[in-house]
Amino acid sequence: MALLLAATFLMIHLVPGDPVRASLGPTAPKELVDARRHALGLDQSLPRQFSDYVSQVAHGDMGTSLVTGEATTDVIRARLSSTMQLAGLAFLVAMLVAVPLGGAMAAMTYGGKRRSLELGFAATAGTFASIPSFLLAVGLVWLLAVTFRVFPVAGREGISSYVLPIAALAIAPAFALARIVRVEGLRVLDQDYMRTARGKRLPPRLFYVRHALPNTLTATLTIAGLLLGGLIAGTVLVENIFAWPGLGTVLVQSVTQKDYPQVQALALLFGTLVLVINFAVDIALGLIDPRSTILDA
Amino acid sequence: MGRWRRALRTPLGVVALVGLGVIVILAVVGPVLWSDDASRFDFEAVSQGASRAHPLGTDALGRDILYRVLVATRLSVTLAVLAALLGALIGIPIGALPSLVGERLGRTITSFINLAVAFPSLLIAIFVAAIVGLGARGAVFGIACAVAPYFARLTQTLASSVVGADYVAAARVLGARRSRLLGRHILPNVAEPLLLTSTLAIGEALLTLAGLSFLGLGVQPPGYDWGRMLSEGLSRIYVTPVVAIGPAVAIILAALVFTLLGETLAKGVAGQQTARWGDVPAPPVAPAGPPDRPLADSPDSPVVAVEGLTVAFPGGSTPVRGVSIDVRAGEIVGIVGESGSGKTLTAMAIADLLPPSARMTASRYAIRGQDPRLLSEGAKRRLLGSSLAIVYQDPMSSLNPALRIGRQLGEVAELHDRLSRKQARRRSIDRLRDVRIGSPETRVRQYPHEFSGGMRQRTVIAMGLMIDPKILIADEPTTALDVTVQQQILRLLRDVGESSHAAALFISHDVAVVSQLCSRVVVMYAGRVVEELDVPTLVRGPAHPYTAALLASVPTMESDRARPLATIPGRAPGPFDESPGCPFASRCPLATDRCVSERPELEGLTPGQRVACWHPLTAADQRERVVRAREDVAV
Numbered sequence: 041m042a043l044l045l046a047a048t049f050l051m052i053h054l055v056p057g058d059p060v061r062a063s064l065g066p067t068a069p070k071e072l073v074d075a076r077r078h079a080l081g082l083d084q085s086l087p088r089q090f091s092d093y094v095s096q097v098a099h100g101d102m103g104t105s106l107v108t109g110e111a112t113t114d115v116i117r118a119r120l121s122s123t124m125q126l127a128g129l130a131f132l133v134a135m136l137v138a139v140p141l142g143g144a145m146a147a148m149t150y151g152g153k154r155r156s157l158e159l160g161f162a163a164t165a166g167t168f169a170s171i172p173s174f175l176l177a178v179g180l181v182w183l184l185a186v187t188f189r190v191f192p193v194a195g196r197e198g199i200s201s202y203v204l205p206i207a208a209l210a211i212a213p214a215f216a217l218a219r220i221v222r223v224e225g226l227r228v229l230d231q232d233y234m235r236t237a238r239g240k241r242l243p244p245r246l247f248y249v250r251h252a253l254p255n256t257l258t259a260t261l262t263i264a265g266l267l268l269g270g271l272i273a274g275t276v277l278v279e280n281i282f283a284w285p286g287l288g289t290v291l292v293q294s295v296t297q298k299d300y301p302q303v304q305a306l307a308l309l310f311g312t313l314v315l316v317i318n319f320a321v322d323i324a325l326g327l328i329d330p331r332s333t334i335l336d337a
Numbered sequence: 338m339g340r341w342r343r344a345l346r347t348p349l350g351v352v353a354l355v356g357l358g359v360i361v362i363l364a365v366v367g368p369v370l371w372s373d374d375a376s377r378f379d380f381e382a383v384s385q386g387a388s389r390a391h392p393l394g395t396d397a398l399g400r401d402i403l404y405r406v407l408v409a410t411r412l413s414v415t416l417a418v419l420a421a422l423l424g425a426l427i428g429i430p431i432g433a434l435p436s437l438v439g440e441r442l443g444r445t446i447t448s449f450i451n452l453a454v455a456f457p458s459l460l461i462a463i464f465v466a467a468i469v470g471l472g473a474r475g476a477v478f479g480i481a482c483a484v485a486p487y488f489a490r491l492t493q494t495l496a497s498s499v500v501g502a503d504y505v506a507a508a509r510v511l512g513a514r515r516s517r518l519l520g521r522h523i524l525p526n527v528a529e530p531l532l533l534t535s536t537l538a539i540g541e542a543l544l545t546l547a548g549l550s551f552l553g554l555g556v557q558p559p560g561y562d563w564g565r566m567l568s569e570g571l572s573r574i575y576v577t578p579v580v581a582i583g584p585a586v587a588i589i590l591a592a593l594v595f596t597l598l599g600e601t602l603a604k605g606v607a608g609q610q611t612a613r614w615g616d617v618p619a620p621p622v623a624p625a626g627p628p629d630r631p632l633a634d635s636p637d638s639p640v641v642a643v644e645g646l647t648v649a650f651p652g653g654s655t656p657v658r659g660v661s662i663d664v665r666a667g668e669i670v671g672i673v674g675e676s677g678s679g680k681t682l683t684a685m686a687i688a689d690l691l692p693p694s695a696r697m698t699a700s701r702y703a704i705r706g707q708d709p710r711l712l713s714e715g716a717k718r719r720l721l722g723s724s725l726a727i728v729y730q731d732p733m734s735s736l737n738p739a740l741r742i743g744r745q746l747g748e749v750a751e752l753h754d755r756l757s758r759k760q761a762r763r764r765s766i767d768r769l770r771d772v773r774i775g776s777p778e779t780r781v782r783q784y785p786h787e788f789s790g791g792m793r794q795r796t797v798i799a800m801g802l803m804i805d806p807k808i809l810i811a812d813e814p815t816t817a818l819d820v821t822v823q824q825q826i827l828r829l830l831r832d833v834g835e836s837s838h839a840a841a842l843f844i845s846h847d848v849a850v851v852s853q854l855c856s857r858v859v860v861m862y863a864g865r866v867v868e869e870l871d872v873p874t875l876v877r878g879p880a881h882p883y884t885a886a887l888l889a890s891v892p893t894m895e896s897d898r899a900r901p902l903a904t905i906p907g908r909a910p911g912p913f914d915e916s917p918g919c920p921f922a923s924r925c926p927l928a929t930d931r932c933v934s935e936r937p938e939l940e941g942l943t944p945g946q947r948v949a950c951w952h953p954l955t956a957a958d959q960r961e962r963v964v965r966a967r968e969d970v971a972v
Contacts (some may be wrong), residue, residue: 151693170596172544174551175585178571182578232734236797238690239729240749241722250748254739266455273457277548281571292552295467307464311456318455330739330784 042156047311102308103301105294112305115290122196122199123286127271129202130209134271135264137214142221143256149222149250150229161222169216174277177208181281182322194283205282209274211268224256231255257328265321269314350601356594363410373850375404385577393583396569402580405566406587413562414591416477417542421535423481424542428488429531438497442771450489460544466554469838476555480545484538490959491534540595563588566862587824622667638723639663640808640840641687648682651694656912658864661939662842664808669834669841671851674861677909680844681730683861684810687842688727689717705807723753726801728811732794736785742769742796743781747801768799772829791822798829802837809841811834817852827854849891852876857945860884863910866939870946880942880953883921919950927952 096102102112149158171179184204185193191204228234229252237251279288287306294302345932374819379399387394393402432450435443453461458480466479474593549555551571558565563584585730641664648657657679664670672680674715686697687792689709702708729735737745747761754766762781768778771797785793794814801809811830831854834841838873845851852872860868860881868881879885886905907924910916919925920931931951937951 153693166595170540170593171589172592173546174548175567175589178567178581180586181571182582186578232729232731233737235690236727236729236735236800237737239688239725239727240752240754241718242748243718246748246752251737251740255737269455269457270459273459276459276463277552280552291463292554294464295554296471302468303464303467307460308459314456314460315452318452330741330786 047307058169060112068123097308102305104304105299107294107297107299107302110214112302115302116309118287119287119290122284123272123275123288126202126205126209126284126286127268127275129272130206130271131214131264131268133206133210134214134217134267136203137210138217138219139253139260141214142218143225143248143253145218145222146225146229147244147252150226151331162219165215165219169212169219170212171212172277173208173212173274174281176211177204177278180204180208196282196284201282205278205284208278208281209271213271217260217263217267221256228252228255233309253320254328258325261321261325261328265317268317268321272310272313272317349597353594353597353601356590357598360410360414360591360594363407364414365411367407367410371404371408374401375408376400387577387579390523391841394577394580394756396566396580396788402566402570402583405561406563406583409562409566409584410587412473412556412560413543413546413564413588413741416473416556416562417539418544420477420480420542420546421484421538423477424538425488425531425535427481428485429492429612432489432492433496435493447493450486450493453486454490456486458486458541459545459548462549463552463554466549471554472557473555473560476546476549479549480542482543484541487538488531488534491530495530533599536595536599536602540592540599543588543592544597563591571851633700638706639665640705641842642701642703643687643699646683646686646697646699646702648679648686648691649696650912651696654912656864657686660861660864660866662687662859662866664840664842666807666840667834667838668857669831669843669855671855671858672842672844672861673846673848673851673858675846675909677911678861679864679912680846680861681812683841684727684812684844688725688810689721690727709968718752722749723804724807726804726806726809728794728798728801728809728814730813730816732790732797732814735797736788736793738785740784741781742783742785742788745785746781746796746800746803749800765799765808768802769796770797771802772796773825774799791819791825794822794826795829798826800834801861802833805837806839809839812844813842814843815847816845816847823850830854847891848875848887858885863914864912865920866949867921868946868948868950869939870948874943874946878954880946880948880955881921881950882925882927882952885954 084247100113102116104111105115145158145161148154149161181193181204184190190200192198192201194201196202223271234251235320242251275284275286276288276291278284279286280292283289291306293299296307340710355530377400379395379401381399385391385395385399391401391403393406395401396405411665430765431446433706435445435446461483462476462479464479465482466475469475526653546555546562547564547567550562551568553565556562556565567581567585567588570584571582580900639955641662643663643769644661646657646660646662647655658665660679660683662670662672662683672683674680682691682695685691686700687704688696691697704708704720707720709721712720719841736742743762743765746765747756747758750756750761750764751758765781766777774780774792774795780788785796788796796816801811809830814830815826827850830841830843833839842853843855848858853873855872857869857871858867860870860879860883862883868879868884870879870884875888879888883905890904905924910920910923914920916933918933918935919928919937922928925932929952935951937949939947942948942953
């Protein structure tokens with residue numbers, strides 16, 4: 041977290057030349073530039089600036105937009121939920137698709153059975169897992185919004201407007217995760233304790249759900265955490281395609297408009313989100329794995 | 338390199354190579370050939386869809402999109418390659434650092450790398466590009482920073498494993514300097530995987546670059562790459578969707594080529610066999626014999642009866658060949674043999690627990706008089722689940738780490754004896770107490786990792802006793818345990834047999850253990866039964882030279898310690914062997930020509946003893962003769 045703060049702080053200072061000059065344009069009068077520099081505290085010493093920055097952030101002030109003059113926290117507050125909705129729902133969909141799909145594939149192809157199914161799944165999943173969300177989004181828009189006009193092309197109005205962005209975001213991670221779940225499932229099915237379970241002649245439901253599934257969760261969750269981080273990045277692209285009123289559209293705007301304080305604030309926010317997700321995954325893993333000591337403490 | 342070449346000769350490898358060739362050629366000649374066509378304005382054909390003259394349509398200035406896609410190959414691919422290389426340049430030294438600097442600093446750097454890997458690469462790219470400035474330069478820097486963590490992490494893991502290797506330690510002892518270590522010893526060993534990662538990184542860079550340009554943060558006008566063309570196309574997707582599809586397809590294909598190339602190479606390096614078309618499992622070896630008439634479940638009839646049991650795997654491996662075994666109620670039958678003799682597979686075939694690729698045939702296969710092969714899935718599950726229990730070889734891995742002991746024990750009784758959850762728990766506690774596990778009330782709430790090895794083995798036995806089995810199959814249940822625990826387990830198994838009157842099949846490579854526990858012994862060699870005899874006969878002296886040799890190799894208190902332990906020279910024939918004679922002939926001191934050319938069948942020798950041998954030993958001379966014969970061979 042300290043590293044992240046330092047990195048976002050330094051960001052504004054690493055910009056070649058003067059960020060204020062860059063944002064106001066080369067023709068802006070010197071007085072205006074100086075006044076703006078002063079207002080932003082950029083005329084002070086570096087350590088002083090850093091301590092100011094940290095205390096500001098601690099008080100919930102993440103700076104003011106150079107372009108609109110709005111507090112970045114207000115912008116973030118207004119749009120954070122819409123981005124989180126998108127990422128959260130997409131994550132949910134991806135998990136709900138990946139775990140049953142990967143699990144079923146593992147069960148059906150275990151022991152070299154159904155080779156053609158295995159190849160088909162490997163090809164399909166491999167292809168979909170490697171198509172990035174923005175290309176998928178373009179494809180989906182073309183197919184479902186333009187050609188068949190089932191869903192709206194862009195915007196956030198009503199439930200149907202959620203379908204395409206979420207599909208675009210969720211499909212690649214779902215297949216990537218399904219592959220992991222399958223491999224993990226095959227590994228688990230090979231374990232001695234699954235042979236024990238087979239020896240108990242359990243009905244398939246108990247055999248797979250009670251005995252196999254919990255043992256695949258550790259690896260699945262670890263990867264899922266990484267994918268969730270990736271999903272948040274994916275929203276940046278997908279939001280721009282679907283004109284979704286979230287943080288991704290703001291981010292791209294602020295970068296193109298050289299609105300450095302806003303970019304800085306967003307970097308801090310996204311960075312924190314990723315850290316929080318990592319932390320949450322670690323905790324979840326600890327809760328799930330009976331061998332961890334978190335529960336005892 | 339040979340492995341790579343082989344990997345590239347698979348169908349996927351060829352596709353990847355051809356794709357790479359096309360991309361390289363396009364990148365080289367594209368701008369030379371079509372630059373003019375791609376930038377020619379045609380104001381009469383502005384913003385058109387697909388047509389004969391412009392297969393992928395035209396842009397807002399009437400320029401042909403197909404030509405522009407082709408020309409853009411160079412810029413898109415060059416930038417991606419540059420970014421990946423730059424990322425490698427940044428990442429590899431960072432990743433090499435932890436193994437060169439001190440331990441504490443090294444750990445800090447490692448955790449920093451791990452954090453950076455977890456950070457979404459697109460976000461890193463966007464933020465870095467925002468600092469460096471919009472445009473191709475910013476994008477390349479951004480993507481380089483985004484892929485650098487992958488290189489760093491890979492280098493770090495590889496380097497730390499190489500640094501641990503003996504020859505690097507030796508070099509260090511010899512006083513090699515750290516920088517020299519890196520150059521001479523570490524880098525050459527990690528070069529190959531790094532090259533693979535670079536290929537994958539180029540694919541990733543291509544996609545990220547397209548994403549950046551698509552957002553307007555990458556290549557700026559008047560330059561154009563696939564990403565920018567895609568975003569221009571998207572704004573017109575309602576009217577002329579084809580202009581967006583063209584660049585999108587180009588991006589996907591190019592990225593796929595690099596990913597495919599990397600994965601194929603990686604498979605070659607890992608030595609994995611890539612799936613080939615036509616690689617189908619072998620058909621069942623032989624049709625099953627006519628199923629037996631179901632017998633009545635009378636006390637006299639054997640609990641387990643198999644005849645002519647054969648287990649085969651695709652590819653011609655036949656580890657079990659024509660085995661016949663009967664086990665009656667209250668009887669403990671031992672199966673002995675060295676590893677690879679097929680004893681475990683025989684037991685698993687009887688329990689209907691063979692791996693899915695195995696093919697089992699038998700002229701007779703009956704559990705309590707019923708042939709499981711003729712039953713429906715549900716009926717088979719009921720029959721085997723309520724009459725057959727198995728104690729596995731490895732107690733450490735035979736319990737499910739994610740479930741509580743009480744759950745694992747209780748579910749068997751809940752399922753097959755229709756007990757309630759509470760009753761099942763009570764029975765679990767009783768059974769755990771039976772196998773002498775202290776305070777079973779707390780133990781049932783624990784997980785397997787909280788148990789010691791001996792406790793787990795006893796738990797597995799308790800699990801087998803949850804349903805009052807008619808037959809207990811124990812597969813080397815004491816091999817993984819130390820001697821004192823072994824004795825406890827053996828005593829426990831014997832008590833169980835006596836008190837419940839269950840039949841048991843006890844598999845072991847240890848003749849001494851078997852003679853201690855069992856009433857009858859089946860000796861297996863190379864997938865066949867070579868001798869079957871009761872334990873008193875075994876102790877008096879077996880008839881088959883192999884059994885005799887097995888017995889002779891067991892050291893006793895009287896063994897002369899000055900002489901080397903008796904061993905059986907030579908090796909057993911493998912599961913692919915199809916030679917006609919006695920499988921033991923090549924190692925047998927008494928073998929004659931007949932033994933090599935003709936296989937002896939299992940035949941009754943005395944009551945309670947059957948042997949498959951042309952020259953069975955007689956009671957008087959056996960051990961001496963074998964020992965002497967072997968000494969003669971040795972001299």
